[in-house]
Amino acid sequence: MQYIYRFIFIGILCFWVQASQAQQISFTSNAYLGIANNLEAGYFYNGGGLDFTYTHEAGKGRILVGLNYRMIHWGNQVGLSAGYDFPFWQKGAWRASVASEMELAFALFFQKPLLGWTVNCVPMLEWKSKKAFFVNIGLGLQFNHNPAYANYGRINSALDIPIKIGFGFTLGNRKRTLTAD
Amino acid sequence: MLHSFFYLLLMTCILTSCSYLPEDIQPNVAVSQEETTDYIVLRPKTAPSKTTGVFFYHGGLVDYHAYIPMLEPLAEAGYPVVIFKLVGNLAILNSNKTETYMDDFTDIQNWVVAGHSLGGVKACLDVNKQPDAYIGIILMGSYPFNVQLADWSGTVLSLYGEQDGLLDINELEESKDLLPSALVIDSLSQMPTSGTSNQSIYHEIKGGNHAYFGNYGSQNGDGVATISREEQQAEIAAYILSFFQVNQW
Numbered sequence: 001m002q003y004i005y006r007f008i009f010i011g012i013l014c015f016w017v018q019a020s021q022a023q024q025i026s027f028t029s030n031a032y033l034g035i036a037n038n039l040e041a042g043y044f045y046n047g048g049g050l051d052f053t054y055t056h057e058a059g060k061g062r063i064l065v066g067l068n069y070r071m072i073h074w075g076n077q078v079g080l081s082a083g084y085d086f087p088f089w090q091k092g093a094w095r096a097s098v099a100s101e102m103e104l105a106f107a108l109f110f111q112k113p114l115l116g117w118t119v120n121c122v123p124m125l126e127w128k129s130k131k132a133f134f135v136n137i138g139l140g141l142q143f144n145h146n147p148a149y150a151n152y153g154r155i156n157s158a159l160d161i162p163i164k165i166g167f168g169f170t171l172g173n174r175k176r177t178l179t180a181d
Numbered sequence: 182m183l184h185s186f187f188y189l190l191l192m193t194c195i196l197t198s199c200s201y202l203p204e205d206i207q208p209n210v211a212v213s214q215e216e217t218t219d220y221i222v223l224r225p226k227t228a229p230s231k232t233t234g235v236f237f238y239h240g241g242l243v244d245y246h247a248y249i250p251m252l253e254p255l256a257e258a259g260y261p262v263v264i265f266k267l268v269g270n271l272a273i274l275n276s277n278k279t280e281t282y283m284d285d286f287t288d289i290q291n292w293v294v295a296g297h298s299l300g301g302v303k304a305c306l307d308v309n310k311q312p313d314a315y316i317g318i319i320l321m322g323s324y325p326f327n328v329q330l331a332d333w334s335g336t337v338l339s340l341y342g343e344q345d346g347l348l349d350i351n352e353l354e355e356s357k358d359l360l361p362s363a364l365v366i367d368s369l370s371q372m373p374t375s376g377t378s379n380q381s382i383y384h385e386i387k388g389g390n391h392a393y394f395g396n397y398g399s400q401n402g403d404g405v406a407t408i409s410r411e412e413q414q415a416e417i418a419a420y421i422l423s424f425f426q427v428n429q430w
Contacts, residue, residue: 037218040218042218044218046268071198076199076269108199108200109199109201109202110199110200110201110202111398152202152203153216153246154216
């Protein structure tokens with residue numbers, strides 16, 4: 001069963017790599033500072049992770065679709081996320097926004113992946129170079145829940161402060177023009 | 182180029198991060214379980230609590246709850262056991278947990294650090310960093326790496342399964358030089374009754390394998406055990422308790 005899930009993820013990733021010929025792709029490394037879980041409140045390190053996000057301009061902001069990997073209290077998990085990034089300030093190469101995402105997460109276990117979910121809201125600051133390259137940082141709030149893990153351990157929810165540092169590329173801004181031979 | 186590297190890194194993380202879930206865990210009425218964000222503590226409910234405690238690092242990519250049944254007999258006999266929760270379920274990604282949490286247990290005067298598989302490697306690294314803080318190491322299907330404890334005043338118990346398909350027995354043999362002098366025993370009656378200070382006691386569990394140190398099913402690459410998981414775990418408990426008793430802990 002685990003191989004089926006792996007192939008699905010590889011397929012989705014390959015699709016995204018192709019899709020990235022338009023709009024933007026970004027890569028983000030994350031550290032998660034836990035501040036509470038369903039047992040107790042308090043600071044704890046709740047793992048690190050990587051995001052691969054495809055963004056598409058829509059309205060004033062951007063639609064976000066991503067694949068995420070992270071370590072978390074109940075092991076490791078991958079997630080498929082979708083959300084919207086709404087800008088509230090722009091000046092020159094700088095852009096500040098609030099990204100809100102929902103994620104369907106699969107805790108990675110050999111016997112069976114355990115389905116969970118995540119919601120987050122992360123204010124982001126982005127700087128874009130003239131060569132279609134940008135970097136961004138973010139600090140926000142994220143709630144994670146894995147109902148099925150309650151059958152194995154007592155902690156299956158966590159509230160984190162995600163710290164994000166990433167970079168990306170704007171692709172597909174080149175306009176195609178027809179030329180007469 | 183950069184995005185290919187990141188993509189490759191992400192895929193590698195995903196494909197190598199599956200852990201084993203715990204299986205067949207029944208609550209032991211003689212042992213209390215306290216779970217916090219950082220660890221699970223097993224303590225005796227009825228027997229008087231001893232002043233020697235056990236820190237336990239679980240094996241790589243195995244859920245920590247899977248080791249509760251194997252460790253419960255120690256708690257039942259009076260030895261508090263602290264099972265660390267490890268980020269990513271990998272001991273090697275976690276900094277010195279023993280040092281960090283030792284002060285949470287003021288009633289415990291002496292500490293033994295134990296670990297299964299990759300957790301055993303981490304246990305040895307912790308002791309190598311602060312040799313005076315610990316009195317013993319228990320290795321389960323594991324051996325030390327990148328440490329030098331041959332002159333350490335503590336003592337080591339190394340248990341491994343005859344059918345362990347994940348333990349490199351040649352590496353285990355070579356690693357004996359890194360620990361106090363080796364003594365191989367085949368039965369409990371050969372355990373030195375006057376204590377095992379400055380010694381490393383090795384015992385091969387006949388018919389045992391790697392996965393039966395915990396309750397998490399069978400493990401990829403492991404050998405097929407010819408004894409039951411219950412038999413292997415009973416033998417593990419008997420050797421550890423004998424090791425504690427001869428050292429008067």
